[in-house]
Amino acid sequence: MITLKKSIETYIRAKDGNRPFLIADAFTADAELTMQVNTSEISFPATVNGAKAISKVLVSEFAERYENVYTFCIGDPPAAGPSFSCDWLVCMSEKGTGLARAGFGRYDWLAAENSGQVRQLRITIEAMTTLPQDTVEPILQWADALPYPWCPRERLGKEVPKITAIDRIRAALA
Template identity: 30%
Template sequence: MNELDAKDVLNRYMDGKDNVKPDVLEASFSDDGIVTFEINTPNISFPDEIVGNKRISEVMFGDFHELFGQVKSYYLDQNFSQLNECKVVDQHWLVSMREKASGNTRIGSGTYNWLFEQQNQTWVIKRVHIVIDHMVSFEENSGWLDRLQAELSDYPWAEKPTMMGLISSQPELSNILEYLKR
């Protein structure tokens, strides 16, 4: 596996997850793919484990897109040092979205740990462990979320210093800002 292969798989995953494309998300995983979660914040929930690409697609689209809109997630680093083992580890991410019921902005952050495999001549996700360290909901009517997402034009990739600069204007995000400084 090379860096271009890894980026292709990661781009497909994010496109399927964020842009309401369950077929793309399903095809991003191996048939027996596994998603596990470690959730360190009380205001979001997922099952501990989801097995199988069809089930992964169902769960990640079930209630999630009914509850949240304007979802954009970003990879904040490109550490591909373990691709010889078909892994990407401790990849920081940040998600931005709007709560449909309240209109609040929601920002979350954590890490991904990926394991890839080749299936039918295509690289797919065999396993991903998603750590959700922070999830903050706050009211903002200034169009900040729209500006944030417009500023990050290389979706789904963003440089961590750029992201930190963009979120630093929101005092509600101070814990996420400190987290990203590590």
């Protein structure tokens, strides 16, 4: 049996690295994804059912638009148990425009007790900011220096680029 921690790490690796085949390891076949998007800067369906559909939306279609993706779960990894919640931060660039993107929100995970795979995931997107091309390199260098994928909250302030939008995101996650 795998752990919820391992399932979360596998999901992050699948999404950030455009590896749709890994979703079947992280999610049950009948998993449910719900999304609450509190910004007009990005859109996703409100509900997605099944690991294959989740893989399509969160990995394959996502990878068509974005690259250089770094997703961080803020705080310590989950201990034993079937549920876990954490804040998240994402830094990436748009393939079509070369613009930088940074956002944050919350993950609420529920694992199947018999497998440790995710059976329910609720993603809340609180903010997603589009930034100029000249911010891509400093944002991605900052992201690359952070512990991945589990980032202690206090590390978010280290070597942060002097970009107002990133300061606001970091403050919101403090």
